[in-house]
Amino acid sequence: MATVRGEDIVNTARTALGVDYVWGGNSLTSGVDCSGLVQQVYARYGISLPRTTYNQINIGASVSPNKLRPGDLVFFDTDRKKSGPDHVGIYMGGGKFIHAPRPGASVKISSLAEGYYMDRWLGGRRVSGVSADPSSGGGYAEEVAPRLDAHELAETYGMSYAFFKSQPELWKLLNGAVSAQWTPERFQAAVKNTSWWKNNSDSVRQSQVLAKTDPATHKATMEAARVAARQLAVKMGAILSEKNVDQLAKNMVHLNWQEAQVQNYLGAYVKFSSDHVLGGMAGAAAKAIKAEAYRNGVAVTEQSVLNNAQYLVRGLTTMEQVQASIRQQSAGLYPAFAEQIKAGASIQELASPYIQVVAQELGVPDTDVDVYSPKVKAAMTRANAQGQPEAMNLGDFTQMVRNDPAWRKQPGVADKTLNVGRQVLADMGLGF
Structure with missing residues (x-):
């Protein structure tokens, strides 16, 4: 089999830059997915590769990251729910690779130093028949691992150069790491040992990084949080000043506050409005x-x-x-x-019989009488001669109500009284 230069493989792959990602796509001009890009580029040089990433990783020989050279394949585990490779690209040299990343994106160049790909690195493979530029001795020189500059080293942790520059502690660490050419692993370990890392939660760190790396998105995120804070305040009946709104929004974004934490904050600002009502x-x-x-x-x-x-x-x-x-x-x-x-x-409910007596005897609507009415409350909170709780019976209560001067003013009460007197005399054998 004739040897193919890895640089030629890379140059062919470059012709697909900007081509849309298409699931199952096999065209370097109208659409490819990650494994389709690899298969079609190698096919241009008569090298037949399997169609899927899961099979492509079994081709050729394993290559460590520091031994990669142009034309090698690089594999990643991007779906943690299942084992094995889910993504593949073609190494270009200088720590870069070309690939079809995902639906909605197009073929592009990325860096192996990016935190996302570094965390998901699975392995490198060298396809038989692909070489680097021949050396003067007729052999094939391995690519020397690229020297990382400040920008690349910062990106190994998924953070921008601008963010490191905004944090004095991290800025000093980054400069020292570049000067000594620390490995990305050593640099990441050092970042985790800083006061900045230890004193801030993951959500705070992410928010601070976003504010410097993508200020427009951070601004939009904060404004959305302010809107949500105002809506939640109205829903809960809390009255917030703009300063309170800003603080709550910051806590929601930076501290990743959950519903219980937001409600606890809002509860402290529940108060009566100017017209003395709660909302x-x-x-x-x-x-x-x-x-x-x-x-x-x-x-x-x-x-x-x-x-x-x-x-x-x-x-x-x-x-x-x-x-x-x-x-x-x-x-x-x-x-x-x-x-x-x-x-x-x-x-x-228990006071209903007493309420009915008052309403009937005094001729008032029962809706005007309740347990707070003095007569009703006195009857229901009464104690007996021994000092034990004992509500007044309805007969005694009725008589008590009739002792009220208002009772005698009711229509027909005088006639009722006279008839009662006559009945008593008749029962005694006396009449008139």
Whole structure:
């Protein structure tokens, strides 16, 4: 078999630069995928290669990264869900390779020093019959590993040169690494040992890098976070200043705050509006708390309602826990009905017979009477002669209501009283 120069393989591959990625594509002009690019380029020189990456990696001999030369194949494991090679390219020399990266992209040149490809490196293969430029002795010279400059070394960690320059500690480390020509592995280990790395979470580091490497994207990300922060504040009933909005957005992006952390932050800013109402989730919670308190005959202050609404938004309590606390207070205020309250009855329901007596005897709508009415509350919180809780029976309660001067002013009450007196005299054998 005639020997093919690796440089010629590379030059042919270059003709496909800019060609669209097409899954299963085999055309160097209208569309290829990664293994199709490799197969078609080698086919131009009469070298038949398998169609898929999984089979191509079995061709030729293994080559270590520092021994690569133009025309060698480089393989990567880009899908961690399954083992084996998922991507292949053609090495060009100088740490670069040409490949068809993914759907939506086109054939391009990338660097083996990029963090993404370095982390996913699987191996290099040298196809039989492909050589580098012959040396003066007739042999084939191995390519000398390229000297990494500051830009390339920075990129081995997926960070830009501009970012390293913005961090004094990392900038000093980068210059020292370039001067001593550290390997990428040694440089990465040194980065992980810096104070910057140790004192910042992964999300903070990523955000800082993005701000310097792609400021437009970082700006758009922050603005989207501000919009989300404002929307969440309205939803939760929190009132935020622009400074608060900026801080929350920063925490969402830089610290990767999850829902619970965002709600906890917003809970601290749940407050009454200028017209003394709560909005959003806090407002709904406040209404539910007030309704539960009314049903159970428990008086709650506005501050108590606000506190509980804040706790609910922050996730420090649940509505079930708030309701249970209100019922417990109700049982303490109305001890004669404690068992019924604990069983789920509301004090307003238990007060219904007393309310009906007041409404009927005094001629008022039953909607104007509730457990807070003095007569009703007195009857339901009464204690017996022994000091034990004992609600007033309805007969005694009716008589107590009739002792109210308002009762005598009701239409027909005088006639009812006279008829009752006559019946009593008749029962005694006396008449008139």
